């Protein structure tokens with residue numbers, strides 16, 4: 176009989192394992208899961224710092240590649256078209272916050 180069958184070790188198998196930390200596949204550092212960008216139900220395996228660095232490296236490497244630039248522009252356009260509501264909501268929120276900050280920092284005459 177298998178030790179993992181329905182006859183035994185049920186408690187062990189069903190013990191909820193909550194991941195609070197994760198090892199980044201790029202830098203190898205142990206970081207909190209919040210530092211890994213969520214992708215739907217799961218999170219990425221490269222931390223935000225490494226992800227930014229990778230994006231930067233790719234951007235720099237392709238700075239003089241017109242095909243890549245064109246593809247990026249098309250992709251950004253596509254994203255904007257698909258997520259216009261999200262973008263507009265974010266901008267409204269930003270402007271509201273910015274106005275508040277501006278009012279607060281106004282010098283008293």
Ligand SMILES: [Zn+2]
Pocket residue numbers: 199200201202203204221222223224225226
């Ligand atoms: Zn990393």
